[in-house]
Ligand SMILES: Nc1ncnc2c1ncn2[C@@H]1O[C@H](COP(=O)(O)OP(=O)(O)OP(=O)(O)O)[C@@H](O)[C@H]1O
């Protein structure tokens with residue numbers, strides 16, 4: 496019965512592979528030609544290095560068997576010549592050297608030969624060696640082409656990323672410049688700096704100024720989110736005083752909390768006086784979590800921030816509130832960019848749904864995680880865990 500597997504002794508590739516024999520000994524060339532042709536190879540002959548170069552120019556062989564000593568151009572010079580040409584730089588070369596001649600074996604490898612075989616050689620070993628070298632060359636070729644493909648894909652991705660950053664930088668500038676004029680001049684009008692304004696117009700100026708400021712915040716959030724994608728943002732991690740970060744974060748949300756009628760307290764465990772983190776990003780995480788907690792808590796409620804040491808040596812930030820909570824099936828939505836639990840006209844709270852996913856990205860850039868635990872009507876606790884930096 497015929498085996499469904501390919502015959503291991505005569506692989507199908509052998510039939511298509513061409514072998515160039517370079518030797519000044521016509522009899523040896525002829526014998527080798529017969530043996531290799533019997534194995535299914537397409538055989539080409541050249542009597543020296545110069546003729547071999549011409550053969551390679553005419554048709555690139557899959558493998559070259561080269562005698563070391565030849566007139567006009569010897570085997571070593573031929574090897575070096577072939578390696579210097581882009582077309583033959585990777586074609587496997589089997590050098591035929593004198594028996595036990597260590598110096599010529601070393602010289603063969605140095606000249607760029609892939610392998611050597613000593614004279615007089617066993618024909619069976621020669622054919623096995625050639626088959627093995629061709630198989631290896633095929634595998635190397637596959638690796639080389641996938642490496643080239645990967646490099647091209649990586650270059651394209653990096654170029655796209657650079658283009659995105661550049662685009663964002665330009666957009667940021669282009670959007671902010673006119674917006675600054677809108678905000679600046681509408682504030683001048685609102686405050687009546689150049690003389691009194693009709694109260695109705697003063698109201699309009701206030702609306703323009705507030706809307707402009709809101710738009711500027713949105714632009715900043717979108718830019719921050721885009722910049723926080725992996726690879727686009729380099730963290731500047733250093734030792735930071737936890738109390739400093741906590742105090743400055745609470746300062747930023749103090750007005751928001753006062754307006755919402757929500758109390759805000761903090762507690763830092765004594766064993767976490769300093770941590771390793773990017774201070775600006777850590778503050779942004781705290782501010783985003785605190786402003787959510789305040790925003791989604793009714794007047795009279797409470798928000799608490801706790802920083803604790805983790806068993807692995809890292810630290811955790813917990814932001815707990817007594818607010819409206821999130822049902823379990825909506826937690827994944829809340830973490831999505833632009834994902835908000837209250838949709839459309841039923842929304843009572845301002846925002847575009849970027850604060851939480853941005854906080855999550857910033858924590859993940861530190862190697863950490865964000866987890867939400869919530870009970871609708873009772874409150875929410877968001878935990879950001881930062882692993883120890885070694
Ligand atoms: N502490 C919380 N309590 C209840 N719901 C929350 C809380 N934090 C987040 N959410 C829900 O998750 C959604 C997404 O939060 P996120 O901070 O990303 O957006 P946002 O606060 O609506 O807008 P932005 O932060 O961009 O101003 C919120 O709209 C809200 O529905």
Ligand SMILES: [Mg+2]
Nearest residue numbers: 787846850851
């Ligand atoms: Mg938010």
